[in-house]
Amino acid sequence: xxxxxxxxxxxxxxxxxxxxxxxxxxxxxxxxxxxxxxxxxxxxxxxxxxxxxxxxxxxxxxxxxxxxxxxxxxxxxxxxxxxxxxxxxxxxxxxxxxxxxxxxxxxxxxxxxxxxxxxxxxxxxxxxxxxxxxxxxxxxxxxxxxxxxxxxxxxxxxxxxxxxxxxxxxxxxxxxxxxxxxxxxxxxxxxxxxxxxxxxxxxxxxxxxxxxx
Numbered sequence: 457x458x459x460x461x462x463x464x465x466x467x468x469x470x471x472x473x474x475x476x477x478x479x480x481x482x483x484x485x486x487x488x489x490x491x492x493x494x495x496x497x498x499x500x501x502x503x504x505x506x507x508x509x510x511x512x513x514x515x516x517x518x519x520x521x522x523x524x525x526x527x528x529x530x531x532x533x534x535x536x537x538x539x540x541x542x543x544x545x546x547x548x549x550x551x552x553x554x555x556x557x558x559x560x561x562x563x564x565x566x567x568x569x570x571x572x573x574x575x576x577x578x579x580x581x582x583x584x585x586x587x588x589x590x591x592x593x594x595x596x597x598x599x600x601x602x603x604x605x606x607x608x609x610x611x612x613x614x615x616x617x618x619x620x621x622x623x624x625x626x627x628x629x630x631x632x633x634x635x636x637x638x639x640x641x642x643x644x645x646x647x648x649x650x651x652x653x654x655x656x657x658x659x660x661x662x663x664x665x666x667x668x669x
Contacts, residue, residue: 485662488542488566489654490557492575492598495547501618502631505574506545508616511647513543530556554601568608572654575599580617582639585650587657588613614654
């Protein structure tokens, strides 16, 4: 059951856009989590950030609430966590994910520090997770796009290891390829752990002062 006073994504966006301004924030913090990836390629290693976002939506009970938003060129879902958690799946290619993220941040009145990015990480083995508070893109084109469009590198990032192949020439095929059957067996636990990590971090920040990079 939806909490009293909580608007669905379609209602909230329609009302906000019709007024051309955002509604006043509900009490507490609002956050956004963006799962970086390529639309239409959800099963690839490069889109593992979107897989984490899907698990996050299921955990929060909003997996059936995705709304396509043309203003952001993204799918959006809203969940009650603290005040409000915005989940975003860009509908642009990875290299342009930042345009969707920055537009949504503008619409929802969020600073870069309030926007979480979830993305694949070549330099960590599959199953390894790391939460990074700001910094460089480290060669990741989706993160680079977000830094450029938000004009900031302060976004917290959940880096999900996908492993780096031995031969450099195999990197592109590895990143854009699907998880192997053996890797797919590890994914459910990995997605659960990633969801726990990001929710715990957001809850901790919601109870205290904002954390800088």
